[in-house]
Amino acid sequence: MSSLSKTRLVSPIRGLLTLESIPGVLSLLAGKPAQQTFPITSISINVRSQESPSEEITLKIDSQGGQISEALQYGPTNGHKDLVTWLLTLQKHYHGRSEDPSWMLSVGAGSQDLLYKAFLALSNPGDSVLIEAPVYAGVIPLFVSSGVNMVENWPVGKPYPKYLYTVPYGCNPTGATTNLQRRKEVLALARKYKFSSSRYILCLDDPYYLLYYGPEPRPTSYFALEAQDGHGTGVVIRFDSLSKVVSSGLRIGFVSGPAPILRAMSLHTASANLQPSSLAQSVTYALLQHWGISGLDAHTKYVSQFYRERRDVFEAALKKHLDGLVEYTSPVSGMFLWFKLLIPPPAHDLNGEGDSSELIKTKALENGVLALPGTVFFANGQRSAYVRASFSMLDDEQTDEALRRLGEVVRQARGEI
Ligand SMILES: Cc1ncc(COP(=O)(O)O)c(C=O)c1O
CATH class of the missing domain: 3.40.640.10 (Type I PLP-dependent aspartate aminotransferase-like (Major domain))
Known part of the structure; x- marks a missing residue:
């Protein structure tokens, strides 16, 4: 435990709050506002039905219970x-x-x-x-x-x-x-x-x-x-x-x-x-x-399938627009693809790796595509040829276009166009 934790005091009010649930206790303890003064009386939440996704089910949070x-x-x-x-x-x-x-x-x-x-x-x-x-x-x-x-x-x-x-x-x-x-x-x-x-x-x-x-x-x-x-x-x-x-x-x-x-x-x-x-x-x-747990399982199956499809679209676009210009390992979870740009190292370190930073932060952005250069994920800010792309948000067409734009910039950096 840190010194900070060892010296932290128990809140004099929060530390006693559980006592309010003792049957028969009348609490003058906390500065809780009186609920009858709150303007909201109930909340309705509409959720997509799992059986038929075009339908909505309404869940109510009201005074019941x-x-x-x-x-x-x-x-x-x-x-x-x-x-x-x-x-x-x-x-x-x-x-x-x-x-x-x-x-x-x-x-x-x-x-x-x-x-x-x-x-x-x-x-x-x-x-x-x-x-x-x-x-x-x-x-x-x-x-x-x-x-x-x-x-x-x-x-x-x-x-x-x-x-x-x-x-x-x-x-x-x-x-x-x-x-x-x-x-x-x-x-x-x-x-x-x-x-x-x-x-x-x-x-x-x-x-x-x-x-x-x-x-x-x-x-x-x-x-x-x-x-x-x-x-x-x-x-x-x-x-x-x-x-x-x-x-x-x-x-x-x-x-x-x-x-x-x-x-x-x-x-x-x-x-x-x-x-x-x-x-x-x-x-x-x-x-x-x-x-219920089975509903959460069904939902997460749907979400993970959604991202698997997005990963496949992203990888297909990488192959189409950056074939031979990147190296990566296909992810089996999550929403990120981490790929290495095969770009020349800087002039002062010809035996080192390339650096994606300048290319991603300026050239790619000027060409209308935004991603994160690998260097931001290193505690020591070291140079990195990697790029992190999140494939969660763009649809198939946008993904194809984003990687076409990136492909152009990478070819320019390699002196190919
Ligand atoms: C590895 C990791 N940890 C934590 C978080 C923060 O998540 P939350 O929204 O639950 O705070 C993120 C969000 O992107 C993440 O990628």
Whole structure:
């Protein structure tokens, strides 16, 4: 635990909120506004029918069972009780993890919110974290501003990293999905070395778990593996997100992991933003309860199939417009394709790799196509010939045109046109 976590005080109000549910207690505790003064009386959510997608089904959040009050009022710091219970059932379904006191589940405003809180709970300035290279660009500023060293291997003499951060399925940016053998090896290493903490934590940032579309069954998650091999749990902290399958604007993510770490994160939430949005949680719960686990499974099958098709269209356009000009590995999950541009190295380093940065940031943009140069995904900002393309948003025609434009720019850089 970080020094910050050890010194964080329990909120004098939030720490007592659970006592309000004791039967017979009259609460003068919190500054909760009186619900009868709220102008919203009910909420209707229209969702696509799974049986017949052209039809809509209306879900109501109203005064029945107090749902509307729950949606509009303050609620528990680590999430709406019914939603947490539903998500615990989900973790059992996907990862075989039954409830037990050693681990907890908390809801947050997207997984990014929870990642930030976990990093603050785990590391002090000067600590090291082991990261993959390239790494999700969204965590680099978090580590930099909190003074945490990002290491990609362990040079002799450097303090051991406290934890590993990785995106295990459909990685952002590489699109890579870690195979089962590698997962087992990483878990074994985490168990073997405790490093600078009493246990070595694996932070699994997993927003693309539900977007798996590979030909083989989805590899077992780290969260499932740590409970299967008989060596004890408590190594894995897992970050899930509904952003990629339900809505990114709802801002619902959840974290599952060792109870002491999650309790420290909740203390942070109680200070920083009190709780995740009650309304967003109520809408999410209404949808999940309507679907049931089988409905969520059916929906994620549809979404992952959608992205598999988009990947195929993207790869076909790469072949058409950049054949022989790029190298890549086909992703089996997620929405990213990470490809290397076969462009000449800069004049001052003729034996080095090319650099996609200038080409992508200026020439490609001038030619009307936007993507991310590989360099932004390296903690040390190193040169990279890679490009990250997200194939989630463009339709078939737009994808073809985007890659035609990129192909032109790459040929120019190679001096071919
Ligand atoms: C690897 C990774 N982690 C976290 C996030 C943030 O997700 P959320 O919307 O759940 O905060 C993203 C979003 O793109 C991501 O790619």
